[in-house]
Amino acid sequence: MATTTRRPLMAGNWKMNLTHLEAIALVQKLAFSLNDDDLEKVEVAVLPPFTDLRSVQTLIDADRYNLAYGGQDLSPQDSGAYTGDISGAMLAKLGCTYVVVGHSERRQYHAETDELVAAKIKAAYKHGLTPILCVGEPLEVRQENRHVEHTLAQLDGALDGLGAEQAASIVVAYEPVWAIGTGEVATPDDAQELAAAIRERLAKLYGADVAAKVRVLYGGSVKASNVKPIMEQPDVDGALVGGASINADEFALIARYHRNP
Ligand SMILES: O=C(CO)COP(=O)(O)O
Numbered sequence: 001m002a003t004t005t006r007r008p009l010m011a012g013n014w015k016m017n018l019t020h021l022e023a024i025a026l027v028q029k030l031a032f033s034l035n036d037d038d039l040e041k042v043e044v045a046v047l048p049p050f051t052d053l054r055s056v057q058t059l060i061d062a063d064r065y066n067l068a069y070g071g072q073d074l075s076p077q078d079s080g081a082y083t084g085d086i087s088g089a090m091l092a093k094l095g096c097t098y099v100v101v102g103h104s105e106r107r108q109y110h111a112e113t114d115e116l117v118a119a120k121i122k123a124a125y126k127h128g129l130t131p132i133l134c135v136g137e138p139l140e141v142r143q144e145n146r147h148v149e150h151t152l153a154q155l156d157g158a159l160d161g162l163g164a165e166q167a168a169s170i171v172v173a174y175e176p177v178w179a180i181g182t183g184e185v186a187t188p189d190d191a192q193e194l195a196a197a198i199r200e201r202l203a204k205l206y207g208a209d210v211a212a213k214v215r216v217l218y219g220g221s222v223k224a225s226n227v228k229p230i231m232e233q234p235d236v237d238g239a240l241v242g243g244a245s246i247n248a249d250e251f252a253l254i255a256r257y258h259r260n261p
Contacts (some may be wrong), residue, residue, distance in 0.1 A: 004158065005212065005213070007041075008042045008238040009044075009215050009217060010241065011042050011046075011240050011245075012047060012245025013072060013245060015105070015157050015242055016049060019047070019052070021055075023048050023055055023056055024059055026246065027059055027065070027067065030046070033252030036066075038255060038256050041258050044067050045068035045098055047132075049224055053094045054094060055070070056069050057095045061095070069098070070096040070098030070099050070130075070132070071091045071099045073086070073099070073106060073120075073122055074086060074087060074099050074101070074124060074127075075120075076120050077123070078120035087127070088126060088129055089127050091129055092129055098132050099132065101117055101121055101241075102133055104134060104175060114157025115155075118162070120213035121159070121170070130171060131171065133159075133170060134175050134240070135151045135173070135174060136154075136173075139177065142178060144260045147176070147194070151174065152198070155198060155202075156201070167206045167210055168210045169214075171215055172202075172217070173218070175218075175219035176190070176216070178220075180242065182220075185230075188230050188232065188233050188236075189233075191236050192234065195236045199212075216237055217236070218230050219239060221239030222244060222254060224250055226245070227257045
């Protein structure tokens with residue numbers, strides 16, 4: 001399927017890093033490193049901790065930076081007695097475009113199930129947010145050569161009950177757990193294999209037109225030095241970057257992969 005209609009998305013998942021003051025410095029530096037030409041070719045988003053979002057919003061609005069931003073998680077509930085949780089409504093009020101859902105660290109450390117991930121996706125759409133759904137297999141599953149099956153089962157579970165109109169705007173990030181924070185990046189062929197399998201499953205569930213619209217990202221040890229061949233894969237439409245996204249120079253280089261040497 002043609003990639004030309006899908007604008008790549010380069011998203012920086014800061015995870016639990018950077019105070020709101022550090023966030024301001026990073027976003028300023030990032031904005032100065034990217035020119036209009038870069039931002040026409042790719043969409044660039046930052047996904048800071050909740051405590052940084054108000055500062056990031058204020059800065060981006062005031063200086064009219066052409067950067068998107070979003071949260072790293074949301075509650076499936078709208079409001080109420082859910083201590084420590086943040087609702088989609090709260091993120092939407094802060095001008096967020098995106099919200100990460102089902103990251104492997106949430107699945108691992110907060111026991112998030114596919115069912116909960118599906119509920120969070122619905123909550124995101126309810127509040128006008130675009131989910132960045134993370135799927136991907138742990139090492140032992142890859143060693144057993146069940147990575148495609150495992151990842152597609154996560155996708156099926158997360159999309160359960162979701163209509164085609166909403167599915168057309170979802171972003172799916174293939175993040176093999178063994179590649180996250182390990183320095184061991186998947187090969188461009190690995191990334192393409194799963195991105196194509198995800199798109200094929202979307203086509204089966206929602207039709208080829210929907211599948212052709214969905215951006216499928218790769219995530220896991222992405223750096224400026226390895227991003228280009230991954231981005232050249234026909235079904236890979238961007239990157240979800242962790243560690244390298246909290247360094248403004250490195251993340252700008254990644255976002256500008258199309259003019260890296
Ligand atoms: O989990 C990731 C992005 O969501 C990837 O993290 P790293 O880029 O640090 O491997």
